[in-house]
Amino acid sequence: MMSAAFKEVCIIDDDPIYQFGMKILMSEVDFSEQILIYQDGQEAIDGLLQKLGRGEALPPVIFLDLNMPIKDGWDFLDDFVQIPHNNREKVTIYVISSSINPADRERARQYEVVGNYIVKPISSENLKEIIAAHG
Amino acid sequence: MVVTQELLKRTPLPIAVLDANLRFLACSDFWKQHVPDTDSLLGKPFKETMPELPEELYLDFHYCLEGVEHRTDTLRFVDSRGHAFWYEWKVNSWLGDAGEVNGLIVILEDRTAQKRNEELLERAQEVARIGGWEVDLIKGTMYWSRITKEIHEVPEDFEPNLETGINFYKEGESRDTITRLVGTAMEKGQGWDTELQIITATGKELWVRAKGEAELLDGKCVRLTGTFQDIDKRKKAELEFNALSHRLQMATQTSGIGIWEHNLSTEEVIWDANMYAIYGIRREDFASAREAWDAVAFLEDKDPTVNKVRQAMERGEDVSTMFRAQRPDGDIRWIKAFATTVKDTYGKPVKMLGVNWDITELRNTQLQLQQSEASLKGAFENSRVGMALVGMDGRFMDANPSLCDSLGYSREGLLAKTFQEITHPEDLDADLEMLGEVMEGKRETYQIEKRYIHRNGNIVYVYLTVTGVKDIHGKLSHFISQIVDITSRTEAENRLKHLLDLTGKQNESLVNFAHIVSHNLRSHATNLSMLTQLLINDKIEEGQKEYALNMLHKAADGLHETIEHLNEVVQVKVIRNENLKALNLSKIVEKVLVDLNTQIRQSQTTLQMEIPAGLKVRGVSAYAESILLNLISNALKYRHPDKANRIEIRAVDTGETVTVTIADNGLGIDMARHQRKLFGMYKTFHNNKDAKGIGLFITKNQIESMGGKIHVTSMVNEGSTFTVEFLKSK
Numbered sequence: 001m002m003s004a005a006f007k008e009v010c011i012i013d014d015d016p017i018y019q020f021g022m023k024i025l026m027s028e029v030d031f032s033e034q035i036l037i038y039q040d041g042q043e044a045i046d047g048l049l050q051k052l053g054r055g056e057a058l059p060p061v062i063f064l065d066l067n068m069p070i071k072d073g074w075d076f077l078d079d080f081v082q083i084p085h086n087n088r089e090k091v092t093i094y095v096i097s098s099s100i101n102p103a104d105r106e107r108a109r110q111y112e113v114v115g116n117y118i119v120k121p122i123s124s125e126n127l128k129e130i131i132a133a134h135g
Numbered sequence: 136m137v138v139t140q141e142l143l144k145r146t147p148l149p150i151a152v153l154d155a156n157l158r159f160l161a162c163s164d165f166w167k168q169h170v171p172d173t174d175s176l177l178g179k180p181f182k183e184t185m186p187e188l189p190e191e192l193y194l195d196f197h198y199c200l201e202g203v204e205h206r207t208d209t210l211r212f213v214d215s216r217g218h219a220f221w222y223e224w225k226v227n228s229w230l231g232d233a234g235e236v237n238g239l240i241v242i243l244e245d246r247t248a249q250k251r252n253e254e255l256l257e258r259a260q261e262v263a264r265i266g267g268w269e270v271d272l273i274k275g276t277m278y279w280s281r282i283t284k285e286i287h288e289v290p291e292d293f294e295p296n297l298e299t300g301i302n303f304y305k306e307g308e309s310r311d312t313i314t315r316l317v318g319t320a321m322e323k324g325q326g327w328d329t330e331l332q333i334i335t336a337t338g339k340e341l342w343v344r345a346k347g348e349a350e351l352l353d354g355k356c357v358r359l360t361g362t363f364q365d366i367d368k369r370k371k372a373e374l375e376f377n378a379l380s381h382r383l384q385m386a387t388q389t390s391g392i393g394i395w396e397h398n399l400s401t402e403e404v405i406w407d408a409n410m411y412a413i414y415g416i417r418r419e420d421f422a423s424a425r426e427a428w429d430a431v432a433f434l435e436d437k438d439p440t441v442n443k444v445r446q447a448m449e450r451g452e453d454v455s456t457m458f459r460a461q462r463p464d465g466d467i468r469w470i471k472a473f474a475t476t477v478k479d480t481y482g483k484p485v486k487m488l489g490v491n492w493d494i495t496e497l498r499n500t501q502l503q504l505q506q507s508e509a510s511l512k513g514a515f516e517n518s519r520v521g522m523a524l525v526g527m528d529g530r531f532m533d534a535n536p537s538l539c540d541s542l543g544y545s546r547e548g549l550l551a552k553t554f555q556e557i558t559h560p561e562d563l564d565a566d567l568e569m570l571g572e573v574m575e576g577k578r579e580t581y582q583i584e585k586r587y588i589h590r591n592g593n594i595v596y597v598y599l600t601v602t603g604v605k606d607i608h609g610k611l612s613h614f615i616s617q618i619v620d621i622t623s624r625t626e627a628e629n630r631l632k633h634l635l636d637l638t639g640k641q642n643e644s645l646v647n648f649a650h651i652v653s654h655n656l657r658s659h660a661t662n663l664s665m666l667t668q669l670l671i672n673d674k675i676e677e678g679q680k681e682y683a684l685n686m687l688h689k690a691a692d693g694l695h696e697t698i699e700h701l702n703e704v705v706q707v708k709v710i711r712n713e714n715l716k717a718l719n720l721s722k723i724v725e726k727v728l729v730d731l732n733t734q735i736r737q738s739q740t741t742l743q744m745e746i747p748a749g750l751k752v753r754g755v756s757a758y759a760e761s762i763l764l765n766l767i768s769n770a771l772k773y774r775h776p777d778k779a780n781r782i783e784i785r786a787v788d789t790g791e792t793v794t795v796t797i798a799d800n801g802l803g804i805d806m807a808r809h810q811r812k813l814f815g816m817y818k819t820f821h822n823n824k825d826a827k828g829i830g831l832f833i834t835k836n837q838i839e840s841m842g843g844k845i846h847v848t849s850m851v852n853e854g855s856t857f858t859v860e861f862l863k864s865k
Contacts, residue, residue, distance in 0.1 A: 017662040017686045024674055067658070075808070098658035101649070120661040121668070 005029075005131040006061055010036040012044040012076060013065035013096070022063065022122065029127045032061075041071030045079045052083070058091050061130060063122075066097040066104060073097070077111050088113065094130065096122055149245075152229075154238040155200060157181040168245050181241075187214045192224055192243070199228040199239050209246065221250035264365035270297050272321075272357050279363075286343065286365045288335040297359075305332040305340065313345065320349040321356040330370060342370035390492070395424065397487040399448060404428070413470065413493050415462035433459035433467065444474060444487065451476045451484045457494070469495045521597070521618035524604075527574075529553035532613060541597070541620040543590035554616070559586035559594060566599070573603045574611060584621075596625035640839060656701070659694035666690060703833060715753040715841060717864035720786050720793065721746040723756065727763045734771045740780040750786055752793045752861035758837040759861075763797075765834045766857050770799035775852065792843075793863045798856040804849040813847060 009032040011022055019037055026032055036059060038044035048058060066073035073095065080088070092115035095108045100119055108117045115133070118126055143150065143161050149169065151162035159176040166173050169185060176184050182193070195206035209223040223244045231237040260266070266283025270276075277295045284293055287303055301317065304310040309331035316327040326348040333341050347361035387394060393410030397403075406424040411417060414431040421427040432440070436458035447454035453475045460468050474489030515522050521538030523531050534549045542549065542557060558566060562585040569581040580602040587595040598619040606612040666687045669675050675683050724746060728735070735742065752759065767782065774780040783798045804813065814835040838845045842862045849855035 015658065015662065017666060017690055020679075020683070020686055021662070021665040021669060024669055024679075028674060067655075098655075098661050100657065120658065121665040123668075 004031060004033045005134070006032040006059070008032060008034040008036060008059045009061040009063070010038070010044070010048075010059040011063045012038045012041065012068070012073070013063070014039045014068045015065070018065070018096075018120070025122065025124050025127055029124050029131065031127050031131065040068040041073060041076030041079070043070075044076055045071070048080075049083070052087055058088055060090050060092065060134065062091060062093045063096045064093050066095060066099060074107070077113070081111065081113060092134070094118055096120060148242050151176075151181075151241045151243070152238060153181055153196075153241060155236060157196060157239070159184070160238060166243075169243065188212070188243075189222060192222070192226075195224070195226045196239060196241075199226045200236055202228070202236060204228055211250070219247070221246035266363045268295075268300070268361055268363055270300075270359040272359070283363045286335070286341070286363060287333070288337045288339065303333045303335070305334050309333070317347070317359070320347055320359060324349045324351040324356065326361075330366060341365060342367045387490075393491045395489050395491065397444075397448070397489070399484055399486055410491060413468070413491060414460055415464065415466070431460045431462065433461050435459075440472070444472075444489075447474065448476055448484055448487045451478055451482070467495075468493050469498045521616075521620060523549075523554075523616045523618070525554055525601075525614040525616050527611065527613065529555050537620075538618055541589075541595055541618065541622075542587055548590070557587050559588055562586050570601065570614075573601065573614070576611075579603055594622070595620060596622045655697045656694070659690050659697060662690040663687065663694065715755065715862065717751045718754050718756055718759050720750045720752050720759075720795070720861075721748060723759050724763060724784060727760055727767060730764060731767055731771065734768065738771050738774055738780050740771060740774070740782055743781070743783045744785075746784065746786040746795075747788065750788060750793060751864035753864045754841040754843075754861060758841060762834050762837050762859065763795075765830045766797045766859070769830065769857075770797055770801060770855070773855075774799070774801045775854075788863065791863060792860045795859045795861065796856055797859075798854065800854040803851040803853050803855055804847070805851050806847075806849050814845070 009026070011019060013019060023035060026035060036047070038047055051058065064073045064076060071079075077093070080093070091113060093111070093113050094115055095117045097104060097117070098120040105117045108114050140161055143152065144163055146163045147165060148163060149165040151166055152160040154160055158178055158180050162173050162176060164173065166176075170176060189210060189212040191208055191210060195208065198206055204227065206226040207224065209221070212220045212222055214220065223246050225242040227240045228236045229238055229240055260282055264282060264286060266286055267280040268283050269278045275296070277297055277300060279287070279293070279295050281291065284291060297317075301310065301313055304313045312329060312331055316329060319325050320327060326346070328344070328346045330342060330344050333343050335341055344364040344366045345361065347359055349356045350358040350360070386392075387407075387409055391409060391413060393413045394407045395410055396405045404424040406427065408418065410424070411427065414427065416427055416431060421430065440456055440458040443456050444454055453473070455473045457469060457471050460470050462468060470491050471494045472489055472491045474487050476484045477486045477488055479485045515535050518535060519537055521541050522535045523538055524533040526532050530553050531550050534546055536546075539546050539549055544552070555563060555567075565583060566585055569583060572578045573581065580600065582598065582600045584596070584598055587597060589595050598621050600617040602615045603611050604613050604615055666683060670683060724744065728742070767784070770782045771780070778800055781800045783796070785796045787794045814831050835845055838859055844860040845857065847855060847857050
């Protein structure tokens, strides 16, 4: 059996259906050994900072939803870019949203850390492309 | 003795001879001045037959009878009836052969008339301030009478001579003149009569009339006599009068005022030179002023003018009139005349004295003024711009129909008001401030946009221009206000603004709608699509299939719910003013609290309420209920886990609106983070399982649709206070 493409990736989304689907798709393309799931932006930032605190590396790929309670995707991005650069230089964030609003896509592009904006539903093809990009 | 008797009788003196018993022996015809019938006196006693005489005379009789040879006296005597007499007498005793006193010879003269003249003369001199003087050129002495000395203000013992006398004359013309006149008089015997100035001993300047005469003997002047009169008062008055009449003459000449006189008894009319000048004619071209008048008087005005003046003359009144005159060159002039009747001492009119002057220019100016006033008045009355004259106290002095129309007042009604009374209270200060600057002279005019209150209570929007008007002395006297009613324009603007608001809100709804469609609707749809895709492609392991189906069901439910929300959002729209109803606030709150009864009890919440009874808001009852239900249930839902939950509901009447506050001591919201999107759709700020992010969004929309506002203050762990402004129902 081939080893997974990534050791660890992160999903930030409050939608259990999406989480369920993503897990199935990821295992299908053997995307990652481990999947970190946060329900909203706040939980994600807290979790990632704790990780850094323990001296662990950040996951190289983060799938970020925009519409979440408490701290939405935008707020997460604003907080995330505050993390010292050397800790997040190998991180690529993929914004995964059901919004087809071009304004959202344009806004996401403003963040250097954002690798792509993917409109839901995400497919196994999308995941394969990401693996290829990180190859 | 007969001869002697006859001689005595004819003696030209009032003489009488008495015996030792004072009986008349004889008297001269001149005695008649005392008693007319002298013959009847003979043999009669003196005292009984003579009129009342001074006691001194009888005393002298007595002395002479005693042996004194001669007594004489002159004295003033006032008789018992108060009449004054002057008597002069000489009494001699006549002796008999033996040297005994046989009787008396009496000369008694009544000097009353003569003395009176002397007295009068002296009095007259005193009153007229006339003194006398005399120079004896042979002796080289000079005599001044008492009054002369008084006029010169020298002491009574002053001894003048010709030189000192002349030196009293004022240096220059007066002294030169008197020196010349005295010289001529001494040389040629010519008298003088002149008016000159002297400087008195005390330094006063005085006008005097000096008269002198020379007395020549053998061609040589031996004496100068004369009078000296103080004429200072008269002279000064005369000089003043001369100056005055000169000035008057100059004034009338330069001002072109003609003076005329109409003698009533002779019917003679006299004109001065100005009169001819006024009419542009020459005096020498006419035989009389009357003829000149006939030539220049304007035909239509002639008889009325003449009649008016004659009527005034006959009644002895003053008259003022105006008439036209035609000059020889055809130019018609307007003449103003003023005349007064002069009466004699019996009050009978004797002449009319009048002045005429040309008022053509003045009248033309007046006519122009009248015309321009008339056209101004016309503009004032007919202008579509409101105009008013406003007094310094703000009172309307005049207002045109356009302004009355704008403000809903009659002219009288408006004139009873001040602009302060009908100005919108919020605009008054700005207006007064500008007006103050005009009053202080900082500016002459200003323009502002302001509001008046129409008589019916409505607001009138105007564009006001105020200009200060100064009186002839340059002092501010009143203001001219021009008022352009822009109410319809402002109302249109407001409608437009309202429309813009509405469009904005509708646009906002549309954005929300788009958001729901693009995000929420899609999110459920994509979930459905993803799940079905996984199921169709058989990617789901057997053990997870049930879970997947469950998810599918959830996604379908979510889709349904979102479509419901969509429906709600679409339904919230701006409600027209007339569809808002009066709602009793406390009743609505009560109803909401009944609905929430269970939650309140379960959460052990303390409720504090302050809502004035009968306070009414304008709105739609379903919205008002929904708003309050949402806010109160939020306060219940987001309570603090460590604190006893407390909610305060208050309503305050703020005049135009009613402010309802719902304050809790719950979790609070991080305002720094969430303020911007607090009322946005699908925004939740707590990890609450019931939070859907739709409540506040709907609430805000409902509030705004009723013309209200909502805002919030909050602190994390302290609590939140939502403030809702409803329109007040009056």
